[in-house]
Amino acid sequence: AQKITQTQPGMFVQEKEAVTLDCTYDTSDPSYGLFWYKQPSSGEMIFLIYQGSYDQQNATEGRYSLNFQKARKSANLVISASQLGDSAMYFCAMREGSGFQGAQKLVFGQGTRLTINP
Amino acid sequence: GAVVSQHPSWVICKSGTSVKIECRSLDFQATTMFWYRQFPKQSLMLMATSNEGSKATYEQGVEKDKFLINHASLTLSTLTVTSAHPEDSSFYICSASYRGRFSEAFFGQGTRLTVV
Numbered sequence: 001a002q003k004i005t006q007t008q009p010g011m012f013v014q015e016k017e018a019v020t021l022d023c024t025y026d027t028s029d030p031s032y033g034l035f036w037y038k039q040p041s042s043g044e045m046i047f048l049i050y051q052g053s054y055d056q057q058n059a060t061e062g063r064y065s066l067n068f069q070k071a072r073k074s075a076n077l078v079i080s081a082s083q084l085g086d087s088a089m090y091f092c093a094m095r096e097g098s099g100f101q102g103a104q105k106l107v108f109g110q111g112t113r114l115t116i117n118p
Numbered sequence: 119g120a121v122v123s124q125h126p127s128w129v130i131c132k133s134g135t136s137v138k139i140e141c142r143s144l145d146f147q148a149t150t151m152f153w154y155r156q157f158p159k160q161s162l163m164l165m166a167t168s169n170e171g172s173k174a175t176y177e178q179g180v181e182k183d184k185f186l187i188n189h190a191s192l193t194l195s196t197l198t199v200t201s202a203h204p205e206d207s208s209f210y211i212c213s214a215s216y217r218g219r220f221s222e223a224f225f226g227q228g229t230r231l232t233v234v
Binding site: 035037042043044045047091093095105106107108109110111 | 152156160161162163164167209211213223224225227228230
Protein backbone atom coordinates (compact mmCIF):
# COMPACT_ATOMS: atom_id res chain seq x y z
CA ALA A 1 0.00 0.00 0.00
CA GLN A 2 1.18 3.45 -0.79
CA LYS A 3 1.89 5.88 1.99
CA ILE A 4 2.84 9.53 2.28
CA THR A 5 4.39 11.05 5.38
CA GLN A 6 4.79 14.71 6.24
CA THR A 7 6.48 14.99 9.61
CA GLN A 8 6.23 18.74 10.11
CA PRO A 9 2.78 19.75 11.42
CA GLY A 10 3.77 23.41 11.39
CA MET A 11 6.55 25.63 10.12
CA PHE A 12 7.28 29.27 10.91
CA VAL A 13 9.54 31.20 8.58
CA GLN A 14 10.57 34.81 8.20
CA GLU A 15 9.53 36.55 5.03
CA LYS A 16 12.08 36.30 2.20
CA GLU A 17 13.72 33.24 3.68
CA ALA A 18 13.73 29.88 1.90
CA VAL A 19 11.77 27.02 3.43
CA THR A 20 11.85 23.27 2.91
CA LEU A 21 8.78 21.14 3.55
CA ASP A 22 9.51 17.46 4.03
CA CYS A 23 7.72 14.56 2.38
CA THR A 24 8.61 10.89 2.32
CA TYR A 25 6.72 8.22 0.47
CA ASP A 26 6.51 4.49 0.22
CA THR A 27 5.41 2.48 -2.78
CA SER A 28 6.31 -0.72 -4.53
CA ASP A 29 5.24 0.59 -7.92
CA PRO A 30 8.25 1.66 -10.01
CA SER A 31 6.08 4.19 -11.83
CA TYR A 32 4.53 6.94 -9.75
CA GLY A 33 3.99 10.65 -9.58
CA LEU A 34 4.52 13.04 -6.71
CA PHE A 35 2.55 16.26 -6.30
CA TRP A 36 2.55 19.23 -4.01
CA TYR A 37 -0.61 21.23 -3.39
CA LYS A 38 -1.21 24.45 -1.49
CA GLN A 39 -4.46 24.85 0.41
CA PRO A 40 -5.20 28.38 1.66
CA SER A 41 -7.88 29.03 4.25
CA SER A 42 -10.49 29.22 1.48
CA GLY A 43 -10.09 25.47 1.01
CA GLU A 44 -9.21 25.26 -2.65
CA MET A 45 -6.39 22.95 -3.64
CA ILE A 46 -3.78 24.70 -5.75
CA PHE A 47 -1.41 22.53 -7.74
CA LEU A 48 2.21 23.63 -7.29
CA ILE A 49 4.60 21.12 -8.77
CA TYR A 50 4.92 17.58 -10.10
CA GLN A 51 7.72 15.03 -10.18
CA GLY A 52 7.55 11.77 -12.10
CA SER A 53 9.42 8.76 -10.80
CA TYR A 54 11.44 8.48 -14.01
CA ASP A 55 12.25 12.15 -14.30
CA GLN A 56 15.99 12.67 -14.31
CA GLN A 57 15.94 16.23 -13.08
CA ASN A 58 14.28 17.84 -10.12
CA ALA A 59 11.15 19.73 -11.02
CA THR A 60 11.04 23.51 -10.74
CA GLU A 61 8.16 25.95 -11.10
CA GLY A 62 9.05 29.55 -10.40
CA ARG A 63 9.83 29.86 -6.70
CA TYR A 64 8.98 26.21 -6.12
CA SER A 65 11.40 23.35 -6.57
CA LEU A 66 11.17 19.73 -5.63
CA ASN A 67 14.17 18.02 -4.09
CA PHE A 68 13.61 14.48 -5.33
CA GLN A 69 15.79 11.84 -3.73
CA LYS A 70 14.56 8.57 -5.13
CA ALA A 71 16.79 6.27 -3.11
CA ARG A 72 15.64 7.92 0.09
CA LYS A 73 12.05 8.06 -1.14
CA SER A 74 11.78 11.72 -0.34
CA ALA A 75 10.24 14.57 -2.29
CA ASN A 76 10.77 17.76 -0.35
CA LEU A 77 9.28 21.05 -1.51
CA VAL A 78 11.55 24.07 -1.45
CA ILE A 79 10.06 27.54 -1.57
CA SER A 80 12.58 30.25 -2.23
CA ALA A 81 12.17 33.84 -1.10
CA SER A 82 9.01 33.18 0.88
CA GLN A 83 6.18 35.70 0.80
CA LEU A 84 3.34 36.45 3.20
CA GLY A 85 0.93 34.95 0.68
CA ASP A 86 2.68 31.61 1.00
CA SER A 87 1.07 31.10 4.40
CA ALA A 88 -1.19 28.08 3.92
CA MET A 89 -1.46 24.35 4.36
CA TYR A 90 0.77 22.31 2.06
CA PHE A 91 0.06 18.74 1.06
CA CYS A 92 2.29 16.20 -0.56
CA ALA A 93 0.50 13.55 -2.60
CA MET A 94 1.34 10.49 -4.63
CA ARG A 95 -0.24 8.76 -7.56
CA GLU A 96 0.81 5.22 -8.39
CA GLY A 97 1.21 4.33 -12.04
CA SER A 98 1.79 6.44 -15.09
CA GLY A 99 -0.55 9.29 -15.82
CA PHE A 100 -0.95 7.85 -19.29
CA GLN A 101 -2.73 4.88 -17.79
CA GLY A 102 -5.62 7.11 -16.96
CA ALA A 103 -6.86 8.83 -13.89
CA GLN A 104 -5.50 7.42 -10.69
CA LYS A 105 -6.37 8.41 -7.18
CA LEU A 106 -4.07 10.51 -5.07
CA VAL A 107 -3.00 9.66 -1.56
CA PHE A 108 -2.22 12.67 0.58
CA GLY A 109 0.11 13.28 3.46
CA GLN A 110 -1.11 14.90 6.67
CA GLY A 111 -0.01 18.32 5.56
CA THR A 112 2.24 21.05 6.91
CA ARG A 113 0.90 24.41 7.98
CA LEU A 114 3.33 27.07 6.85
CA THR A 115 3.25 30.51 8.43
CA ILE A 116 5.30 33.32 6.99
CA ASN A 117 6.12 36.06 9.46
CA PRO A 118 6.75 39.63 8.33
CA GLY B 119 -4.72 24.40 -16.21
CA ALA B 120 -8.07 22.74 -16.52
CA VAL B 121 -11.02 24.12 -14.59
CA VAL B 122 -13.22 22.13 -12.24
CA SER B 123 -16.23 23.88 -10.78
CA GLN B 124 -17.93 22.67 -7.62
CA HIS B 125 -21.27 23.88 -6.37
CA PRO B 126 -22.38 24.94 -3.83
CA SER B 127 -19.40 26.40 -1.97
CA TRP B 128 -21.19 26.02 1.31
CA VAL B 129 -24.48 24.64 2.49
CA ILE B 130 -26.34 24.36 5.76
CA CYS B 131 -29.03 21.73 6.06
CA LYS B 132 -31.20 20.19 8.72
CA SER B 133 -30.63 16.71 10.07
CA GLY B 134 -32.46 14.11 8.06
CA THR B 135 -32.47 16.02 4.80
CA SER B 136 -30.41 15.28 1.69
CA VAL B 137 -27.85 17.53 0.04
CA LYS B 138 -26.53 17.34 -3.50
CA ILE B 139 -23.09 18.61 -4.47
CA GLU B 140 -22.13 19.05 -8.12
CA CYS B 141 -18.70 18.77 -9.67
CA ARG B 142 -18.20 19.90 -13.26
CA SER B 143 -15.18 19.85 -15.52
CA LEU B 144 -15.60 23.02 -17.57
CA ASP B 145 -13.04 22.70 -20.34
CA PHE B 146 -12.22 19.04 -20.58
CA GLN B 147 -13.90 15.68 -20.43
CA ALA B 148 -13.29 13.78 -17.26
CA THR B 149 -14.06 10.11 -17.47
CA THR B 150 -13.04 9.80 -13.85
CA MET B 151 -13.72 12.07 -10.93
CA PHE B 152 -12.77 11.65 -7.31
CA TRP B 153 -14.59 12.70 -4.18
CA TYR B 154 -12.64 13.54 -1.04
CA ARG B 155 -13.64 14.47 2.46
CA GLN B 156 -11.61 16.66 4.76
CA PHE B 157 -12.20 17.17 8.45
CA PRO B 158 -10.83 20.33 10.10
CA LYS B 159 -7.07 20.37 10.33
CA GLN B 160 -6.83 16.97 8.70
CA SER B 161 -5.81 15.66 5.33
CA LEU B 162 -7.96 14.72 2.37
CA MET B 163 -9.40 11.25 2.48
CA LEU B 164 -10.67 9.65 -0.70
CA MET B 165 -14.30 8.64 -0.43
CA ALA B 166 -15.00 7.26 -3.86
CA THR B 167 -13.98 7.15 -7.48
CA SER B 168 -16.65 8.14 -9.94
CA ASN B 169 -16.55 6.73 -13.46
CA GLU B 170 -18.78 8.02 -16.22
CA GLY B 171 -21.53 5.59 -17.05
CA SER B 172 -20.76 3.09 -14.35
CA LYS B 173 -21.13 2.62 -10.63
CA ALA B 174 -18.81 4.46 -8.33
CA THR B 175 -16.09 2.64 -6.44
CA TYR B 176 -16.19 3.42 -2.75
CA GLU B 177 -13.28 3.29 -0.34
CA GLN B 178 -13.46 0.96 2.59
CA GLY B 179 -15.59 2.34 5.37
CA VAL B 180 -17.59 4.74 3.21
CA GLU B 181 -21.31 4.06 3.24
CA LYS B 182 -22.58 3.66 -0.30
CA ASP B 183 -26.19 4.29 0.63
CA LYS B 184 -25.37 7.45 2.49
CA PHE B 185 -23.07 9.01 -0.08
CA LEU B 186 -24.69 8.51 -3.46
CA ILE B 187 -22.49 9.29 -6.43
CA ASN B 188 -23.71 9.73 -9.97
CA HIS B 189 -21.49 10.40 -12.98
CA ALA B 190 -24.04 10.84 -15.72
CA SER B 191 -21.87 12.65 -18.23
CA LEU B 192 -18.24 13.27 -19.06
CA THR B 193 -18.38 16.66 -17.38
CA LEU B 194 -20.60 16.17 -14.35
CA SER B 195 -20.47 14.10 -11.21
CA THR B 196 -22.74 14.57 -8.23
CA LEU B 197 -22.44 13.56 -4.60
CA THR B 198 -25.65 13.32 -2.59
CA VAL B 199 -25.42 13.09 1.16
CA THR B 200 -28.62 11.34 2.17
CA SER B 201 -30.31 11.66 5.54
CA ALA B 202 -27.57 13.97 6.71
CA HIS B 203 -26.49 14.00 10.34
CA PRO B 204 -24.27 16.46 12.21
CA GLU B 205 -21.34 14.04 11.97
CA ASP B 206 -21.52 14.41 8.17
CA SER B 207 -20.52 18.04 8.54
CA SER B 208 -17.24 18.36 6.71
CA PHE B 209 -15.46 19.83 3.71
CA TYR B 210 -16.13 17.84 0.54
CA ILE B 211 -13.96 18.37 -2.50
CA CYS B 212 -13.93 16.79 -5.91
CA SER B 213 -11.19 16.39 -8.44
CA ALA B 214 -10.94 15.38 -12.06
CA SER B 215 -8.07 14.49 -14.31
CA TYR B 216 -7.37 13.39 -17.81
CA ARG B 217 -4.92 11.01 -19.32
CA GLY B 218 -1.48 12.49 -19.68
CA ARG B 219 1.99 12.75 -18.25
CA PHE B 220 0.99 14.75 -15.25
CA SER B 221 -2.48 13.31 -14.87
CA GLU B 222 -2.65 15.91 -12.17
CA ALA B 223 -5.82 16.25 -10.24
CA PHE B 224 -7.67 19.48 -10.85
CA PHE B 225 -9.75 20.30 -7.85
CA GLY B 226 -13.05 22.01 -7.42
CA GLN B 227 -13.37 24.80 -4.89
CA GLY B 228 -14.84 22.46 -2.29
CA THR B 229 -18.14 22.46 -0.42
CA ARG B 230 -18.41 23.14 3.27
CA LEU B 231 -21.37 21.18 4.59
CA THR B 232 -22.88 21.97 7.98
CA VAL B 233 -25.68 19.80 9.26
CA VAL B 234 -27.71 21.30 12.10
